[in-house]
Amino acid sequence: MMENHILIIEDDVKIARVIQLELEYEGYTVSVGHTGRKGLEILEKEPIDLVILDVMIPELNGMEVLRRIRQDNDQIIVIMLTARNSVYDKVNGLDLGANDYMTKPFEIEELLARIRTNLRFKPRVSSDQTEEETIQIHSIKINTSTREVFKSESLVDLTPREYDLLLYLVTHRNRALEREQILTEVWGFDYYGDTNVVDVYIRYLRKKLMDSRENPIIQTVRSVGYMVKD
Incomplete structure (x- = not known):
């Protein structure tokens, strides 16, 4: 029950x-x-x-x-x-x-x-990653206990799904992640939708994180998907 x-x-x-x-x-x-x-x-x-x-x-x-x-x-x-x-x-x-x-x-x-x-749905991160209360990459700092994200010490207002997506990208940094893989892990394996939703949320994240082409935080991997690099 x-x-x-x-x-x-x-x-x-x-x-x-x-x-x-x-x-x-x-x-x-x-x-x-x-x-x-x-x-x-x-x-x-x-x-x-x-x-x-x-x-x-x-x-x-x-x-x-x-x-x-x-x-x-x-x-x-x-x-x-x-x-x-x-x-x-x-x-x-x-x-x-x-x-x-x-x-x-x-x-x-x-x-x-x-x-x-x-x-x-829960963000699928390994146990050693979840023990890490604060994750720092570039100018982005993620507090996993409070689910707060900071860009150069300024709080970034993210929706729950945007946060989950960012956390997944960061905890799997330096790996090229396929759109289908992201959709499965962040939205759930039986999510009723297509991979375009990943692109939409990546755009939301990039805008809020002030991600520019000159200084990309979330990189596009052509014909594959996305990656965050150290």
Whole structure:
């Protein structure tokens, strides 16, 4: 029996109920909030592992709820529910720190698979690497206990996925990592997506780390993928 606690923030009562029943059948503990404010109230009172968050909800919309979640916690997994073809919502949600997104309408089996993948996900680093509380490379310093990243002593604001990607690249430095390999290790082996998501997140990281062509921190390995070199 799974013990993960999932919060559904969805104003459509029927959709929320269907998701709730499916999750409870799978063994999850489930809470439901039909407005943004109610969802945040539940988050304050109960230990939540994962949030299924609809973008279009009353009182506080999903983006604002996500922003407030990330102000206090970067460990809770957030899966956004967006309207079909709403590229802005997807990009904005990822920028604000969402771990994943689903477009409506969706198959419940895919949602369950995304939930399993995200709950199972942990950065796959070896034991000797995880014992290293502070990792320094070039002007980048990573504190693995607080999940903070500094560039020349200035704190860099990374989303949970950006942090996980950077940590994976750095702990496997001096190795050319294929996109498929990165996708498998950072997003999970049954992630439903293509390798383009790796390129998108590399661009995010490079911009935040002020990575330039003249002084690259993350190097592109032609026809292969990416590498961080000492």
